[in-house]
Amino acid sequence: MEGRAAALGAGTVLNALATGTGAAFGLDVETRATVDLDPGAAAVDGAIAEAPAADTELIERCVALATDRWGDGEGGTVRTDSDVPLAAGLKSSSAAANATVLATCAALGLTVGDDASDPDVDVTRIEACRLGVRAARDAGVTVTGAFDDATASMLGGVCLTDNAADELRLREPVTWDALVWTPPERAYSADADVDRCERVASMADLVADLAVDGRYAEAMTVNGLAFSAALGFDTDPAVEAMPHAAGVSLSGTGPSVVAVAERDDPDSDLDAVADLWGERSGTLRRTTTRNDGARVLESPDGTDDTRP
Known part of the structure; x- marks a missing residue:
């Protein structure tokens, strides 16, 4: 009873802390989860490859x-490894939750898809996403529930959501x-200081x-300026990028x-942004958006990836 899955990191269009409405978009960075279920185990034991001392409550709660x-309360183990840095505003918690839930479904032998009316689909990705959001709330790693981040990680593209209702309002590649x-x-x-964020509603x-x-x-540019100020982050990086980028924002709570x-846009120059940001301490990553979202990875018996 082993399953593997991967889910996307994401960037922010609209931080949901002010009003409960949020929007995010999938990025080509992934968190992967491996789940081994044991019907005789009474608990779930988690591990995070990049941070052995980190709290594993979220991923353990997702499996449970x-x-x-969808199962019989099996315990077991869950291990994640990730290209998404922790606590950096790139939705590492949402990616870990989504990957873990899908890996658990795979370990249970369930088919994941998007069409709830398809008799061959046991669990839809949006159902799996909502369960991961519930686990994040239970684990206390989110203020809003982060349904916007979770849907962008699970489904890809830009997702706009009502986080209070866990409702997907729109999705577009x-x-x-x-x-x-x-x-x-x-x-x-x-x-995050929710009271200060609510002042920019x-x-x-x-x-x-x-x-x-x-x-x-x-x-996202308007969002970035407003929430950088509300959360106490320097707006200079965004101002430096604005002449050269279609959009720029603080991601999440930073x-x-x-x-x-836009690809092939002659008015945009991310190389120029990289030159400016490269003068700052920290790391730079070049990537792209993704519109396919999370997926079950190749199963232990060698069959092809299950792609939505």
């Missing part, structure tokens, strides 16, 4: 909820190149309106900043 819902700057410090979503409403109109890059450009 999934086996309670985007084709962007992206540059991510991550400074050395870390910021945990559960520690009018700007968050404007960002939501821009997103509904499909103006995602503009929306500290990473993400700049995006």
